[in-house]
Amino acid sequence: MLPEVTTIYDVARRSKVSTATVSRVVRGGTGYSAATRDRVLAVIDELGWVPSGAARQLASRRAGIIGLLFPDLLTSDSSEEDSPLFVDQVIRGAERAATSAGDAVLIAATRQASGRQLAFSVASKADGLVVVARSLSQADLASIADRVPIVVLAGRVGRRKFDYVAADNRGGARTLTSHLLEVHGYRDFAFIAGLGGSPDSDERFAGYREALTGAGVAAPEKPDAEGDFTETGGRRAMETLLASRPRLPQVVVVANDQMAIGALAVLRAGRLRVPGDVAMTGFDDIALARHVRPALTTVRQPMREMGEVSVRLLLERLANSEAPRQSVVLPTSVVLRRSCGCQDPPSVVQDVA
Amino acid sequence: MLPEVTTIYDVARRSKVSTATVSRVVRGGTGYSAATRDRVLAVIDELGWVPSGAARQLASRRAGIIGLLFPDLLTSDSSEEDSPLFVDQVIRGAERAATSAGDAVLIAATRQASGRQLAFSVASKADGLVVVARSLSQADLASIADRVPIVVLAGRVGRRKFDYVAADNRGGARTLTSHLLEVHGYRDFAFIAGLGGSPDSDERFAGYREALTGAGVAAPEKPDAEGDFTETGGRRAMETLLASRPRLPQVVVVANDQMAIGALAVLRAGRLRVPGDVAMTGFDDIALARHVRPALTTVRQPMREMGEVSVRLLLERLANSEAPRQSVVLPTSVVLRRSCGCQDPPSVVQDVA
DNA sequence: TTGTAGGCGTTATCAT
DNA sequence: ATGATAACGCCTACAA
Numbered sequence A, B: 001m002l003p004e005v006t007t008i009y010d011v012a013r014r015s016k017v018s019t020a021t022v023s024r025v026v027r028g029g030t031g032y033s034a035a036t037r038d039r040v041l042a043v044i045d046e047l048g049w050v051p052s053g054a055a056r057q058l059a060s061r062r063a064g065i066i067g068l069l070f071p072d073l074l075t076s077d078s079s080e081e082d083s084p085l086f087v088d089q090v091i092r093g094a095e096r097a098a099t100s101a102g103d104a105v106l107i108a109a110t111r112q113a114s115g116r117q118l119a120f121s122v123a124s125k126a127d128g129l130v131v132v133a134r135s136l137s138q139a140d141l142a143s144i145a146d147r148v149p150i151v152v153l154a155g156r157v158g159r160r161k162f163d164y165v166a167a168d169n170r171g172g173a174r175t176l177t178s179h180l181l182e183v184h185g186y187r188d189f190a191f192i193a194g195l196g197g198s199p200d201s202d203e204r205f206a207g208y209r210e211a212l213t214g215a216g217v218a219a220p221e222k223p224d225a226e227g228d229f230t231e232t233g234g235r236r237a238m239e240t241l242l243a244s245r246p247r248l249p250q251v252v253v254v255a256n257d258q259m260a261i262g263a264l265a266v267l268r269a270g271r272l273r274v275p276g277d278v279a280m281t282g283f284d285d286i287a288l289a290r291h292v293r294p295a296l297t298t299v300r301q302p303m304r305e306m307g308e309v310s311v312r313l314l315l316e317r318l319a320n321s322e323a324p325r326q327s328v329v330l331p332t333s334v335v336l337r338r339s340c341g342c343q344d345p346p347s348v349v350q351d352v353a
Numbered sequence C: 001t002t003g004t005a006g007g008c009g010t011t012a013t014c015a016t
Numbered sequence D: 001a002t003g004a005t006a007a008c009g010c011c012t013a014c015a016a
Helices: A008-014 A019-026 A034-047 A053-060 A086-099 A112-123 A138-145 A169-182 A199-214 A231-244 A257-269 A287-291 A303-319 B008-014 B019-026 B034-047 B053-060 B086-099 B112-123 B138-145 B169-182 B199-214 B231-244 B257-269 B287-291 B303-319
Strands: A065-071 A104-110 A128-132 A150-153 A163-167 A189-193 A251-254 A279-281 A298-300 A327-330 A333-335 A349-351 B065-071 B104-110 B128-132 B150-153 B163-167 B189-193 B251-254 B279-281 B298-300 B327-330 B333-335 B349-351
Touching: A008 A019, A008 A034, A019 A034, A053 B053, A065 A086, A065 A112, A065 A303, A086 A104, A086 A128, A086 A303, A086 B086, A086 B104, A104 A112, A104 B086, A104 B112, A112 A128, A112 A138, A112 B104, A128 A303, A138 A150, A150 A303, A163 A169, A163 A303, A169 A199, A169 A251, A169 A279, A169 A298, A169 A333, A189 A199, A189 A231, A189 A257, A231 A251, A231 A257, A251 A257, A257 A279, A257 A287, A287 B287, A303 A327, B008 B019, B008 B034, B019 B034, B065 B086, B065 B112, B065 B303, B086 B104, B086 B128, B086 B303, B104 B112, B112 B128, B112 B138, B128 B303, B138 B150, B150 B303, B163 B169, B163 B303, B169 B199, B169 B251, B169 B279, B169 B298, B169 B333, B189 B199, B189 B231, B189 B257, B231 B251, B231 B257, B251 B257, B257 B279, B257 B287, B303 B327
Parallel strands: A065 A104, A065 A128, A128 A150, A150 A163, A163 A327, A189 A251, A251 A279, B065 B104, B065 B128, B128 B150, B150 B163, B163 B327, B189 B251, B251 B279
Antiparallel strands: A104 B104, A298 A333, A333 A349, B298 B333, B333 B349
């Protein structure tokens, strides 16, 4: 026995009005008497009718769905704890912004090859897409963009062609490094980067260099070591660093928290004290950063807010496709803890201008 | 200038075939020559046509969308780190299972009052729903269920009416408590519960009691203190416990990790050694549990797997609505670390039968 | 192998 | 204030 869904026709017939009137009533439009409204509403309730999303979308060209595309971060061999919380937070933020506007969020992780097809599939179901950087090739991005509006999330500041929102990675790294220079007086630095070519890592390295250069400290062209954003990767990078340098730097600036935590483990295993022998900083302010010993000085990105703002931007564009392109760079903030050498964790959060 | 989306008619005209043939080709059906296929495919590519999800759903009664409803856990005042990772993991799992079946996941958090409407909205857009326990009233659940298939996630084992998947909370708590009794020989216990009436907390308490009773240890009818699943809540509950008991129990069994971590902080502040003066255990095995000092003995729920299995169950029902109701209870496992008194963290994972 | 045409459940445009 | 009736873009018997 088939579900036999009730349709707008059933409602119309039973309340002795036309489907047009039913439609008006449910959408809160105008043009019907209070009596009609009550009658229709009663019948709807009685029949338990729920308008078909598909039919609605087809006729009104509005699905009430925001697509969110992100790169698959929990692939095969990366262990549970390596899976970044970044996307989770972004999802939460997006969900919140969308829901409060009456929309829902359709999510899909693009895994390597299958990404293209998935992206199109999602695009065909949503009114617009929020695409987290690096989850799609530029070509695919462009070809989808001329079907539905797109907002790009994260990625390098300065991208064109689309609306985008990003965190001020560079500014955060710059402020953090300045703190290291000015407050602690460090002069001998080392930098552990994330995956080569990652916009986030690059931006952070750039900010780091800007601060060093600005302080008259020689800054190398390239990072001293490179990991892959995971704890394991950080461990390896730290080992490489240790092996390649004759003597310890005063401070190691790491491109993200997870790698910093891995690096911390290596130092601990080598009986090196942090921040006594070497200071260290991370980036992201994941929950762990606060709990690890020593607590990790880091830079916080407003991940949830990034998700929210992306959706908001998208909704704006949906409402007005002619509006000028917008780009929002959200401020990051430096979180001072023990690992950089600060005493008695002030837990102060220092905003980046 | 309007987007002027290209439709199947454009493709048909340009490749000089009927829309039926285009449809056959794109869906990989049968009944066309290789030459025709290539020609159509070429035109599709040239025109950049993407079939409309809405039209497709309307005609085929299949949206390719799985809805996921969960309670809003990051409300207002709860701080960032208190937001549970449970749902995040479930989302990941669901996304993975759905994507590999060619579907996408539509997510929505039900916030208090608005829940009902949101749920219906999502139901109207999806082929089926995975509903995380407590995100909807029984009445709403029922009224949605006779429109689309529903799978209930988590919640108490033993529910009827719907397909459901749950973790073996009771078994996990029982095994954990038995370990405490048998290996460590503890006899004086205390239990910190989560929110009153939470099925998860109740089940865990039940398992705890079963083990105690089975070992001939008197088990109180009610938990010794109650928190709200957050770190802060755990802190408060521990303070209450401390204030209300003349002397320390040998071990405190806490209903989840976050509260346990809060409780740990209280003990540390009181200069009490864990597990020296009091032993402690958590539940969930969040990432932090491993990094906190002492590392927390806890019970792991296969959160991601729960998401995956839910979607799989839903897809099965979508394929065959007549199949008998299914319920899957996934095993939990005890993770032994320092906080319960175990030496030299064996990091052993002990499966629950 | 290919085409024709009706139907899917709403919305929206005209009338009335 | 209400009602007919085209779209909307695709799928799918049924024919050819």
